[in-house]
Amino acid sequence: MELSEEVLQTICETLEVKKEECPPEQKLYDSIGVDSTEMVELVVALNKRFGIKIETNEITKFSTPSQICEIVANKKA
């Protein structure tokens, strides 16, 4: 599975939303109305799934799935 696909899958599974609700270039706040508590949950899920260490201030509810994917890729590198 491609990294972008895997990140999107993590977002959708964690927040219990459908993939088509989260366009890659749209901010999560605008697409699914994500709140800050959900973002904490998402950061923890990403850290667990990819074995990385993202801080909660590195991605926010105004991040897009593509930006989140980029941060995950940088952390993995």
Added chain:
Amino acid sequence: MKERVAITGMGIVSPCGLKKETFWANLKRAGSYVETVTRFDTSLYPSRIAGQVHDLDPYTHLSGRLIKKIDVFSHMALVASEQALQDAGVDPASVDKNRVGVFMGNALGGWLFAETELRDMYIEGREGISPYMASAWFPAAPQGQITIYYGFKGYSKTIVADRASSGLALWYGARTIRQKKNDYVLAGGMEAPITPYALLCANTMGGLSKQNLTPASAYKPYDLYRDGFALAEGAGTLMLESETQARRRARQIYGYLQGIGFASDGYHYARSAPDSSALEYAITQCLEDAGWKTGEVDYVCLDAEASQVGDWLESRALREVFGAHCDRMAMSAPKSMFGNLLGAQTAVDLILTLLSMEHETVLPTINYQMHDPYCGLDYTPNVPRRRSMQKALLLSRGRGGIHVVVAVEKA
């Protein structure tokens, strides 16, 4: 003349039914809904019986995304609130949301969520705990979730006062209608104490029946062989608005909240005082607030602690205040069928009293077999009775000696 607060909607999640129609149909059967708790291992709990809600999911339209953020007590409160809104014909999209308040009562908080997450934190470390823990467990969480779900922004509160919580919530909510701070108020309570820790706390607190081998007949208030009440879970929510507004909207009015009386024993942090003076004072205050004479009361929905002293003092207070009228008015504890919902109980008592008035039926106190000479009143044992009722009082008492009495009048 002061503006009357009308009740125009009811929502109920209880061990004997969800939605008022099912609730009433089951209550009329006068059977028991108290059973052995099997959700988790209760073999070492002194009391392991309760009234449980088994079929919540088919009644909910909440998304999985929301459900995982909330404890079951918020879930039940949201389901009951949706029913109350629908029953009252209130469309949240077409009202001034700044003038809709939510007043809820709760005693224990949402422990299923808290227990699970704290366990995970101790096992997995800080990343094992859900970030929703912070907003899921505390007693005001359901009130917050209802306001967020519907976008209600009116003056709102949560009241924590043990088994008297929702009685006070109803009254504080009604007061904001009378003071014209809110146009609509969703008021009631919710409780979810059937979890490993909450049931343990309730056992430690005492007052629960330990007749585990016979759960259906364990909760027997006023009976000589009573040994405590049965715990229950659920939620009750009512829609309150001014009589003027309800008539303008041409809605059915079930009844009016007419008065309240409350008093504290001022005696001990946990135990009740060994006399009935505070309850007598609360009843008298309530009658005065409602502008009723003792002879006008048709029905009393009893607190039914099912302890020897609690039942004696409740019976004595009624005899002291009402005198010979005690033998003319009806009284009962229908909660003997399904248990005591603690912080939600008075709201549930109000719903069943309004339904009793509508159907002209006094629901019974079940499991009453052996007469206790110190409880010398007619508690409507075991079978319903036909009777027209116009004015009723609801009694509730909490641990440490709080007494709340609510007056309700049929429309």
